Amino acid sequence: METIKVIIVEDDDLIRDGIANILDDQLGYQCSGSFPSGELMLENVKSINPRIILMDIGLPGINGIECLRQVKQNMQDVLVVMLTIFEDDERVFDSIIAGADGYLLKKDPAPKIIDALNDVLNGGAPMSNQIAKRVLDKFRPNLEEDETQILSKREKEILDHLAKGFTHKQIAENLFISPETVRGHLKNIYQKLHVHSKTEAVSKVFHYKKLR
Amino acid sequence: METIKVIIVEDDDLIRDGIANILDDQLGYQCSGSFPSGELMLENVKSINPRIILMDIGLPGINGIECLRQVKQNMQDVLVVMLTIFEDDERVFDSIIAGADGYLLKKDPAPKIIDALNDVLNGGAPMSNQIAKRVLDKFRPNLEEDETQILSKREKEILDHLAKGFTHKQIAENLFISPETVRGHLKNIYQKLHVHSKTEAVSKVFHYKKLR
DNA sequence: AGAAAAACACCTCATTTGCGGCATTGTAGA
DNA sequence: TCTACAATGCCGCAAATGAGGTGTTTTTCT
Numbered sequence: 001m002e003t004i005k006v007i008i009v010e011d012d013d014l015i016r017d018g019i020a021n022i023l024d025d026q027l028g029y030q031c032s033g034s035f036p037s038g039e040l041m042l043e044n045v046k047s048i049n050p051r052i053i054l055m056d057i058g059l060p061g062i063n064g065i066e067c068l069r070q071v072k073q074n075m076q077d078v079l080v081v082m083l084t085i086f087e088d089d090e091r092v093f094d095s096i097i098a099g100a101d102g103y104l105l106k107k108d109p110a111p112k113i114i115d116a117l118n119d120v121l122n123g124g125a126p127m128s129n130q131i132a133k134r135v136l137d138k139f140r141p142n143l144e145e146d147e148t149q150i151l152s153k154r155e156k157e158i159l160d161h162l163a164k165g166f167t168h169k170q171i172a173e174n175l176f177i178s179p180e181t182v183r184g185h186l187k188n189i190y191q192k193l194h195v196h197s198k199t200e201a202v203s204k205v206f207h208y209k210k211l212r
Numbered sequence: 213m214e215t216i217k218v219i220i221v222e223d224d225d226l227i228r229d230g231i232a233n234i235l236d237d238q239l240g241y242q243c244s245g246s247f248p249s250g251e252l253m254l255e256n257v258k259s260i261n262p263r264i265i266l267m268d269i270g271l272p273g274i275n276g277i278e279c280l281r282q283v284k285q286n287m288q289d290v291l292v293v294m295l296t297i298f299e300d301d302e303r304v305f306d307s308i309i310a311g312a313d314g315y316l317l318k319k320d321p322a323p324k325i326i327d328a329l330n331d332v333l334n335g336g337a338p339m340s341n342q343i344a345k346r347v348l349d350k351f352r353p354n355l356e357e358d359e360t361q362i363l364s365k366r367e368k369e370i371l372d373h374l375a376k377g378f379t380h381k382q383i384a385e386n387l388f389i390s391p392e393t394v395r396g397h398l399k400n401i402y403q404k405l406h407v408h409s410k411t412e413a414v415s416k417v418f419h420y421k422k423l424r
Numbered sequence: 425a426g427a428a429a430a431a432c433a434c435c436t437c438a439t440t441t442g443c444g445g446c447a448t449t450g451t452a453g454a
Numbered sequence: 455t456c457t458a459c460a461a462t463g464c465c466g467c468a469a470a471t472g473a474g475g476t477g478t479t480t481t482t483c484t
Contacts, residue, residue: 186442187444190443196443
């Protein structure tokens with residue numbers, strides 16, 4: 001079994017060197033480069049060809065998320081674990097979408113950092129339960145403020161079909177009713193949702209339902 | 213500080229009693245009820261008024277997810293932690309949407325179960341890193357198979373406006389171009405995405421982009 | 425420099441859609 | 455029982471949209 005090459009991108013010298021030492025002290029891991037900026041890392045990452053990158057989310061100059069995006073574009077197999085100071089950092093969501101593989105707090109103790117590295121290598125996504133909670137919340141449609149809840153059962157059904165891109169006719173065929181009836185329902189849906197077109201309605205559906 | 217009332221819903225007698233014992237052995241926690249089915253739990257949950265429910269995801273009869281939904285509808289403050297056998301259970305996503313607050317494996321050792329309970333009480337969402345990984349993956353748009361990637365920059369811009377429910381005219385005003393030009397772009401977009409209407413196009417956008 | 429792609433713009437025509445009515449039937453609640 | 459609402463269906467009209475062209479200019483790449 002070979003040693004895992006890890007790169008650190010972090011502008012604070014103390015933190016950077018601290019984590020580097022933790023890595024080198026750990027059997028199986030090796031700090032193969034540490035950079036104070038994303039630009040410097042991007043110049044050297046290809047020649048180092050690391051397995052894991054520990055990336056500060058709030059880098060000076062090019063920020064950690066943009067840096068993450070660029071790395072992932074060129075090297076799909078590299079694993080990127082973001083370093084944050086606070087768990088409620090708004091940027092965690094941007095980095096999730098950009099493809100981050102996990103999250104660590106800068107203040108996390110050495111064993112936790114090593115655990116996290118082991119986890120990403122095993123296909124997991126290490127993150128604190130607080131961050132996990134925030135991720136789950138993003139997932140969930142907020143039923144409290146979901147305007148589509150005032151729609152009748154049939155209206156919701158028709159809205160669902162709309163969201164799949166069907167025309168009046170297609171919806172009518174699917175539900176075994178007249179296209180005119182579909183139009184009638186749509187009129188009511190538009191009124192209740194305060195919209196004036198299919199597209200606007202579909203837009204609202206996805207806004208509240210998030211996914212699916 | 214009072215003891216935390218916990219309910220267990222699990223059809224396997226051994227597992228149910230095992231977890232009940234773990235809870236009662238732990239200072240601060242108390243197993244205030246354990247049921248082999250969702251129906252039985254739903255009958256009694258109100259009078260017990262627990263703080264946390266440990267719920268088997270694959271219950272006989274009414275399943276754990278439906279059960280979760282009903283509980284959350286009536287008692288918003290109760291925390292529900294799902295019990296699964298496998299980490300790759302497809303139903304974890306359904307239960308996320310239904311409002312689960314965390315996940316435990318039935319085989320998890322006592323300390324892990326207690327940690328998880330502490331975590332949910334502190335506003336976290338305990339789950340294994342494997343499950344977290346799967347959640348993150350759902351979040352991320354799959355750029356590999358994202359048809360919208362073949363669109364030009366301007367076309368993507370117009371598609372984004374479309375997804376907000378704008379008409380041709382509104383998009384034209386927003387981008388300072390003629391409505392006719394917008395129509396032109398849309399024609400190309402439809403061709404590239406193999407769709408024939410705004411609604412279909414918007415449907416595709418959200419399918420690939422998932423959220424935002 | 426030349427070719428290709430992207431962005432811009434206009435035209436026509438058939439279809440779809442949004443909106444205004446109107447009417448019937450069934451169901452659930454006051 | 456009366457009322458409200460949901461679900462069904464139809465008519466007409468104006469506006470928006472989809473699909474087929476054509477053409478110019480700018481940008482990008484070779």
